[in-house]
Amino acid sequence: MDCERASHRMYYYLDGELTVWRRWVITRHLNRCPPCAQGYDFEIDLRQVIAMRCRDTVPPDLKRRVADALGLSATDDA
Numbered sequence: 001m002d003c004e005r006a007s008h009r010m011y012y013y014l015d016g017e018l019t020v021w022r023r024w025v026i027t028r029h030l031n032r033c034p035p036c037a038q039g040y041d042f043e044i045d046l047r048q049v050i051a052m053r054c055r056d057t058v059p060p061d062l063k064r065r066v067a068d069a070l071g072l073s074a075t076d077d078a
């Protein structure tokens with residue numbers, strides 16, 4: 001599996017819409033490919049922020065990590 005396919009399927013992976021076999025293929029790719037693994041971690045962080053934002057209880061460090069990854073500055077952090 002190449003990186004483009006891996007990152008595309010990551011969304012389905014996170015949504016739990018893949019078969020066991022496909023999840024395993026992606027997991028194996030992530031284990032071998034640090035850039036994709038990093039993107040996967042970011043997706044998880046981002047989903048946490050989105051989920052928490054509904055309750056307005058996003059931890060500052062998590063918000064900062066996502067802002068950094070997006071190239072933004074967490075100005076409302078102080």
Ligand SMILES: [Zn+2]
Binds near residue numbers: 006033
């Ligand atoms: Zn990759």
